[in-house]
Amino acid sequence: MSNNKDARLFDAEIQPNDGPLASILHMFRVNHAALLGLILILLIILMAIFAPFIARYDPNQLNLIEMRKPPSPAHWFGTDDMGRDVFARVVYGSRTSLLIGFVPSLISLILGTVLGLLAGYVGGRVDDLIMRLADVVLAFPSLLLAMVVMYTLGSSILNMFIALSIINWAGTARVVRAQTLSIKETEFVEAARSMGVSRLSIVFKHILPNCLPNLIVLFTLDIPGAIMWESSMSFLGVGDPNAASWGLMVSQGKSYAYMCPWLILAPGIAILVTVMAFNFLGDGLRDAMDPYLKS
Amino acid sequence: MNNILEIRDLIVSFASDGRKERAVAVNGVSLSVPKGGIVGLVGESGCGKSVTSLSVMGLLADNGRVDSGEILLDGEDLLKLSDRQRRDIRGNRISMIFQEPMTSLNPVLTIGHQVTEAIRRHSDMDKAAARARAIEMLDKVGIPEPEKRMGNFPHQLSGGMRQRVMIGMGMAMAPELLIADEPTTALDVSIEAQILRLMRDLQRAGGTSILMITHNLGVVAELCDEVYVMYAGEVVEHADVYTLFRECAHPYTRGLMASLPRMTPKGKRLYNIPGTVPNLRAMPQGCRFAPRCEYATEHCHSEKPALKDIGGGHLCRCFRG
Numbered sequence: 001m002s003n004n005k006d007a008r009l010f011d012a013e014i015q016p017n018d019g020p021l022a023s024i025l026h027m028f029r030v031n032h033a034a035l036l037g038l039i040l041i042l043l044i045i046l047m048a049i050f051a052p053f054i055a056r057y058d059p060n061q062l063n064l065i066e067m068r069k070p071p072s073p074a075h076w077f078g079t080d081d082m083g084r085d086v087f088a089r090v091v092y093g094s095r096t097s098l099l100i101g102f103v104p105s106l107i108s109l110i111l112g113t114v115l116g117l118l119a120g121y122v123g124g125r126v127d128d129l130i131m132r133l134a135d136v137v138l139a140f141p142s143l144l145l146a147m148v149v150m151y152t153l154g155s156s157i158l159n160m161f162i163a164l165s166i167i168n169w170a171g172t173a174r175v176v177r178a179q180t181l182s183i184k185e186t187e188f189v190e191a192a193r194s195m196g197v198s199r200l201s202i203v204f205k206h207i208l209p210n211c212l213p214n215l216i217v218l219f220t221l222d223i224p225g226a227i228m229w230e231s232s233m234s235f236l237g238v239g240d241p242n243a244a245s246w247g248l249m250v251s252q253g254k255s256y257a258y259m260c261p262w263l264i265l266a267p268g269i270a271i272l273v274t275v276m277a278f279n280f281l282g283d284g285l286r287d288a289m290d291p292y293l294k295s
Numbered sequence: 296m297n298n299i300l301e302i303r304d305l306i307v308s309f310a311s312d313g314r315k316e317r318a319v320a321v322n323g324v325s326l327s328v329p330k331g332g333i334v335g336l337v338g339e340s341g342c343g344k345s346v347t348s349l350s351v352m353g354l355l356a357d358n359g360r361v362d363s364g365e366i367l368l369d370g371e372d373l374l375k376l377s378d379r380q381r382r383d384i385r386g387n388r389i390s391m392i393f394q395e396p397m398t399s400l401n402p403v404l405t406i407g408h409q410v411t412e413a414i415r416r417h418s419d420m421d422k423a424a425a426r427a428r429a430i431e432m433l434d435k436v437g438i439p440e441p442e443k444r445m446g447n448f449p450h451q452l453s454g455g456m457r458q459r460v461m462i463g464m465g466m467a468m469a470p471e472l473l474i475a476d477e478p479t480t481a482l483d484v485s486i487e488a489q490i491l492r493l494m495r496d497l498q499r500a501g502g503t504s505i506l507m508i509t510h511n512l513g514v515v516a517e518l519c520d521e522v523y524v525m526y527a528g529e530v531v532e533h534a535d536v537y538t539l540f541r542e543c544a545h546p547y548t549r550g551l552m553a554s555l556p557r558m559t560p561k562g563k564r565l566y567n568i569p570g571t572v573p574n575l576r577a578m579p580q581g582c583r584f585a586p587r588c589e590y591a592t593e594h595c596h597s598e599k600p601a602l603k604d605i606g607g608g609h610l611c612r613c614f615r616g
């Protein structure tokens with residue numbers, strides 16, 4: 001302890017640490033894989049937004065004269081079995097993949113967070129009900145679960161959202177519940193209660209922000225998961241047959257894999273790069289958030 | 296009504312899973328805090344000080360409940376109020392300050408956010424007015440550059456500063472009663488003195504009464520007008536501070552006094568009350584302190600002494616009187 005109590009009291013102990021944001025910025029400076037991930041993700045997002053300006057061809061334009069042409073200056077990634085430009089389809093496919101990555105992850109994140117908070121804070125029967133439901137979802141083979149949903153509801157993007165949300169909420173709910181349980185016993189929650197703060201405010205204003213670092217990491221890692229799911233399901237033939245998606249392209253190109261490897265290489269590499277970019281970013285965020293995940 | 300707080304025969308028990316009978320943590324405690332007074336509540340760890348104060352706040356853990364008794368705030372029984380009414384009282388008419396300033400502020404919310412929230416909860420001030428009030432309170436509790444501190448996160452402040460923030464937050468609505476549960480235990484001695492001085496200044500300026508919970512008799516001597524000594528869930532002695540320090544009557548209180556560190560001759564060990572606090576579920580039949588008391592007789596082990604007046608409002612729970 002310092003002898004000069006005034007210095008100790010007033011400024012000496014004020015730490016340079018400025019919270020989660022500062023540690024994320026620091027992480028990007030040190031962790032180049034995460035920075036690369038972030039840049040790639042931004043590029044993919046730009047590609048999705050400006051697809052019409054990047055691709056010279058309509059991704060769905062059939063051209064039966066130019067079928068299965070290898071990569072050339074005219075068709076950078078060649079053409080597929082119906083003469084469609086593979087480059088254009090990869091560029092436009094990023095829209096489907098990002099949509100599939102973000103939307104269901106967001107739905108399951110919100111659903112899982114609300115249910116997790118409810119289970120953890122209210123406890124008792126509500127907790128039992130929600131957690132048993134989560135156990136069932138987690139115990140069920142998820143690919144099977146997704147396929148059952150898609151078969152029952154039909155193959156469309158919307159149903160894919162539903163299937164993926166059903167798979168993913170349970171993991172989030174578990175994490176949020178566990179965190180809620182520990183946060184609600186903390187002294188700052190008791191102090192907030194001693195100030196007369198209502199239950200709703202405690203849950204959403206005091207507990208939820210403490211879960212945010214965790215939620216950001218979960219969300220970033222759910223996205224590549226969802227993109228992989230979409231690819232798997234499209235490959236297995238239960239995806240939306242009308243959406244220009246990378247998974248569907250691989251699936252359609254698999255019969256020509258030997259003769260025309262570009263048909264599966266182009267979308268395959270697109271999936272790989274996107275998924276890796278999100279994983280790099282997610283891992284980096286997890287490291288940066290580590291001190292906040294525990295407290 | 297001369298007392299802002301009056302607790303009458305409070306009994307609080309806890310359920311524990313797997314057991315039928317409940318553990319009684321507070322057994323018939325009566326105490327009162329006069330308006331504008333500072334009352335100390337002392338006793339060893341586990342004697343029920345926090346449980347008593349949490350009962351007043353209405354913040355007992357889910358497995359705890361008040362079995363009987365009354366808790367009167369300015370004559371009104373808090374136990375008869377609805378949850379909502381009690382919530383409206385918390386942070387408004389009664390505030391509480393906790394032991395750990397390091398953990399009693401939410402780490403992810405700014406100081407300003409938390410103080411402002413507390414103010415807006417109990418007033419219809421708009422954001423700007425509440426903010427101004429928050430800055431005023433931070434200034435009042437001696438935080439330098441309060442406007443700048445509003446945007447700080449708790450980890451950017453030292454423990455003493457955080458405790459000041461907690462006090463400022465608790466005092467923002469000018470409560471009638473402030474309950475401080477060991478507010479300085481986690482701080483070092485020089486900061487402790489500053490915080491105690493701050494509390495006394497605020498109490499003098501605002502007329503807030505304080506219930507000061509501590510196991511440190513030094514703090515009591517420094518700050519309080521009167522004292523209740525608790526042992527194993529019961530009040531064993533009550534007197535004003537001068538009487539207590541001059542002629543404490545209960546052997547337990549004497550033990551506490553003797554274990555106060557002071558200028559002892561070199562080589563002499565600090566006194567320690569022998570034995571430990573009895574288990575809640577295995578209380579002695581007679582006097583609860585008897586197993587540890589050097590004066591205990593047969594009588595003490597078989598019959599329980601009542602809390603009786605030994606002159607001038609000095610209460611003591613001991614046969615020796």
Ligand SMILES: Nc1ncnc2c1ncn2[C@@H]1O[C@H](COP(=O)(O)OP(=O)(O)OP(=O)(O)O)[C@@H](O)[C@H]1O
Nearest residue numbers: 309320339340341342343344345346347356358575
């Ligand atoms: N939620 C609970 N469930 C079961 N027993 C409890 C609970 N809270 C407190 N107790 C018991 O009540 C008794 C009194 O506890 P209390 O926290 O009031 O002690 P204290 O006097 O404040 O001690 P300290 O000086 O350590 O803060 C203890 O024996 C404790 O084990």
Ligand SMILES: [Mg+2]
Nearest residue numbers: 344345346476
């Ligand atoms: Mg305590």
